[in-house]
Amino acid sequence: MFMYFNLEKILYEGKNSKKILSYKFYNPDEIIEGKKMKDWFNFSIAYWHTLGNIGMDPFGAPTMKRPWNLKDPLDTALAKVDAIFELCEILGIEFFTFHDTDIAPEGKTIKDFNNSLDKVVDKIKENMKTSNIKLLWGTANLFFHPRYAQGAATSPDPEVFAYAAAQVKRALEITKELNGLGYVLWGGREGYDNLLLTNSELEEKLLANFLQMVVEHKNKIGFKGVLLIEPKPKEPTKHQYDFDAASVIAFLSKYNLEKDFKLNIEANHATLAGHTFSHELRYARINNKLGSIDANRGDLLLGWDTDQFPTNVYETTMAMYEVIKNGGVDVGFNFDAKVRRASTDLMDLIYGHIGGIDSFSLGLRIANELKNEIDKMVKKRYEKYYNTMLGKKIINKEINFDDLFEYIKETEVETIESLKQELLELILNMHIFRG
Incomplete structure (x- = not known):
């Protein structure tokens, strides 16, 4: 019995269905190019936007009241575990993703934080015993707390570097414990606001050292998942070192890390970098670095990361062409997307995910039909x-x-x-x- 949503599971009913709460194009067991549709995607729900979003933005107070938000932070964390599993079950999505701070309250020290994490992870493991819901990837939030105002791995304070390392250490261990398929590193504030006050050479070296420590710890604990870096060009910093796929790949090559990492490409980050989503996917693909995808979109009239649910079928079609050419992705598709601030009903979470899942599923179908025609046109263009x-x-x-x-x-x-x-x-x- 579901606790938060009075709903039946969302099922595939075909494109002619008039039922809003159904999939028109996502048929999980349909075979496309020798692979089940669900396996092309490994769709996942993002903990932070789905459960953590309360409708607050830089210009306004929270607009959303969620039933899993309780008075005690640890009680809230435990309630969210049930909520994420319930949402996955209803939507027929088999994966979820999280930052460490999404699943447990931090406390004053890393020891306090780890104690809270242990309790929540135990709860997640219990829920997994009676469900087919799995972890797609984990990550550590190294950008929200004031200590990270000037970066984490690139902070001018070595104690901040150490704290960030301790967070990633535990988050990587949790990801292994929960059999996650990957682990993502996103340098939320790894950049600069004022170039004249920045020792760029030192910060680059610090970031490389941090990533090398990640690889060392991955090997030490025997984590077999994929290490992923998520490019993002700006916001919150003026310039970030992981600007786009090309700059990340060049950085990895410079520090001999290219064999250790692949990329998690996000649609909205691509457009913020002045690229199309398919461009970033293409660049990652031809360099054998396309590991995972954050499925969302931005508003081209707004200059920040709006993280909207993906509904542009032109964009999803061109994205899925790249994914098909790549033979799929190593990890999966995470809905790093949130409902709008004025969309305050719980049901809006359901609508958003259905729309995003169907948009990518239709994109997969169309790209699969198109690929031979496109390939022929490209081949003819370069035939000489x-x-x-x-x-x-x-x-x-x-x-x-x-x-x-x-x-x-x-x-x-x-x-x-x-x-x-x-x-x-x-x-x-x-x-x-x-x-």
């Missing part, structure tokens, strides 16, 4: 590199500038083949409109 002697020599580095000059010196090169972007857009619309 593969079916001419000149193209083959350039690809294989069997030619130099002198050779190229001799080849081209008396040849007029004035025209190019059409990009055919409008044709591709027409094909994309045709598939989307027929659903």
Whole structure:
């Protein structure tokens, strides 16, 4: 019997269903490209936005009263365990994600915090015994507390560095205890607000040292999950060191960490960096770094991380094309998304997740139909590199500038083949409109 929601489980009923509380496109056991639809995604509910969001923003007080928020912080933490399992059961989602501070009150010291965490983790383990709900990934909140105002791993205070390390140590251990598929590191304040007051060389080295310690502890405790870094360009700091996929991959390469980490790509972070979601997925994919995805969207008219539920099928289709080309993701899709401040009903949480799940499921279906047409168009666009002697020599580095000059010196090169972007857009619309 559900405690917080008087609902039946949400089921797949097909695109012609008129029932709001049903999936129109998410059919978890449907086979697509040899894999169940649910296994393409490993959808998960984010603890912080779903249970922790109370409708507060920089301009206004809380708007939401949630039944799991009790007077005692530890009682609240234990109640949230039941709430997250209930939501997963209702939505048919098999995973959840959390920051350490989402699941337990911090206390005054790391010892106090760990004592609270132990009690909540025991409760999670008990709930897991009677459920198929699992942990997708865990992480540590190294950005909310005042101690992290100037960074965590990049703080000018080594005691802050030590405290952050202690948090990550325990969060990584908990993730292993709960059989999480991955562990995410997001440098919420690992950046700068004033460049002249920043020792960038030292901060970069400190961040690299911190990540190397993460790898060492992962190996020490025998955690087999995927270590993930989540790029984000700005907000709250003026500039963050994990700006986008390209900067993170370059950083990992510089410090010989490329074999140890993959990326957790978030849609809203991509747009804040001036990229599309599919661009960031593509860059991670072609560098063998696409490990997991935070499924949300932003508002392009607003310059901050709005973390809205993903409902743009054009965006989800292009994202799922990249995921299909990658053969899936190592970890899963986390709904790092929250209802709007004025959406105060508990049911709004259900509506938001149904909409996001169906949007990505439809995107998967459409991308799977489209991929052969797209691949053919791309292949034709670059065919001269593969079916001419000149193209083959350039690809294989069997030619130099002198050779190229001799080849081209008396040849007029004035025209190019059409990009055919409008044709591709027409094909994309045709598939989307027929659903």
